Amino acid sequence: MIDSDSRTMPSSTPETVRKPRRLLKFLIGGLVVLGVIYTAGWYYLARELEARVATNIAAFKERGIDATCENARASGFPLRVGLDCDKVGWADKAKNLSVTAGSFRSAAQLYDPMRINSVIEGPAALDLPGFIPLDAKWEGLTSSIRLDRPLPKEITIDGKNVVVSGRDPGAAPIAVVGSGQLDFRANDPQMDVSLSFNKLKLADNVVPNRSLPELTGAADIGLANGFALLGKTERNLTVLRGQSGTLRKVDLSFEDGSGVGITGPFSVAEDGRITGEFRVTLRNPEGFAKAVQDIVPEAGNTISTVLQALAFAPRDANGAPTLPISVKNGKMSVGFINIGRLPAL
Template sequence: MDSESRTMPSSTPKNTTRRGRLLKYGGGGIILLGVLYSGGWYYLANELENRVATNIAAFKEKGIDATCENATASGFPLRVGLDCTKVGWADPAKNLSVTAGTFRSAAQIYDPLQIVSRIDGPAAINVPGIMPLDAKWDNLTSSIRLDKPLPKQIEIEGSNVIVNQRNAAPGDAPVAVVQEGELHFATQDPQMDVVLSFNKLKIADNVIYDRPLPELTGVADVQLANGFALLGKPERDLTVLRGQSGTLRRVDVAFDDGSGIGISGPFSIADDGRVSGDFKVTMRNPEGVAKALQGIFPEAGNTIASVLQAMAFVPKDETGAPTLPITVKKGKMSVGFINIGRLPAL
């Protein structure tokens, strides 16, 4: 015991010194990593700000006035993003412009290709063919998964969006109001999936074809077999869909009483704009649908009433809703051997 007690004090200072050196080197290494990380983050932030300035200058050379006022990198230490006090896009050649408020975007350092952003209103919108509009909202966000040559996924979500005619009188109704809306794109060359959904959409009466329109809730889930081809086309109307084919996985519109119409099935669009396809059309609560349609098209009241009577003899799906198989060949619609009309060319 005496021998062991004499050797222990002599080894303790060595162990203490070794631990001290390890702590010193470890602490120094952590500080060095922190300095290198911070330097790398600020380098990326500076590159981001420079890239934004370069891109804006390039747009201006093309006659497009892109705006990102007071562009500043943000998000240190775990994210990197861009903040702007005001954003805008104006293309005088097309008479198109949009301006909005604060813009914030960010990507996690460990996943830089996934970018989320938020934009604040109000927004001023000028589009050819319609009156100047102002829009405001409670929340408007987006999420983008970057890829080459195009983003792999884009998601846009908004809530309590109100669109007004610019300089509208205080008592004028909004042009459109939607409680919730979402738009999703997903691409896998050459295929493109597009999903649009909205909840409690009310468009002001007489805005579309001078018709009163009820409040609507709906979804359109469409898969395009060659959606990538759309991105290179100059058309800005429905003619851009010529030559496309795909599937209506679900297209559904519902009225405020729960009645509604759903359509699904494969389709194709010829080069002359004629539509062909095999569709299944389902009508939930036919009486409610008929009442809503008669409110929109009062001149077609007798026709709508006749269709309603015929729905009593139509096969039902598992929920009891009348379901019709409709075949369309080059725009001509038929149920079995009975022709029921013709779709206009796109």
């Protein structure tokens, strides 16, 4: 018999030991090469970004626009690529428009380079045509842009605790808003615009002889030909002339919870007159009517007429009266009852 301890067992040879070590070296070497290539690619993109910013700023200057991005530099290595500036500004003397603010930071994830997120620090100085010089400060101001051709597909701007005041030392705030968000979504030729704000308080002198309460509101509006707005030079509501669309949601609330919601299709004629079929829902009609009458006392008769009509109006699921209001060339009516006229845009 052969003793079990005397049997020949497999033994490790130098060749079998070297194979896994060689594979490990190849793996580490490959990772190092990939890291070097990735790093070189990232810094190449960074240099291209800085060069593009300098080229664009020079192009704006040739058009008479003073765009500023002080100490522009790429940032975000290794997982993002973005641009940082110590100070940003935009000045168009031809339009009497100037905006300057603090530092600016933007970045895009390398796995999603078409979406750019940015943060801008205050305070900001604003010189706008038709307004007194303004200063603005905020607790937070961010934006997100989804790039596309020829224009961005989505733009979102978020603000928190924004305060706007005159530039004179010690000037009282003109407007204060707890939070707000503005969204643009484009799908040529349609454009969707949504806005929301919370605890907006305007100074009493913003509208002469009017004391305005604190407001919270939201709007979601679809414009059938919203892309056409981008080529217009108007800076007021006349820009909407010739447009049509749908008010998916327009809602305004006062501090006591009373408020109004409006939905429905509309169109704006070239003379600014509005035509549309709207459903208007009032929460706490008496409280809403009192608040509106305090703001616009001359509209007392119209408000009283609407309140009388509400007694016969159908109710929504929450018990709030809902009125169908027709508007034809600015003239408003509930059934056969005329309730006033909307001003032209």
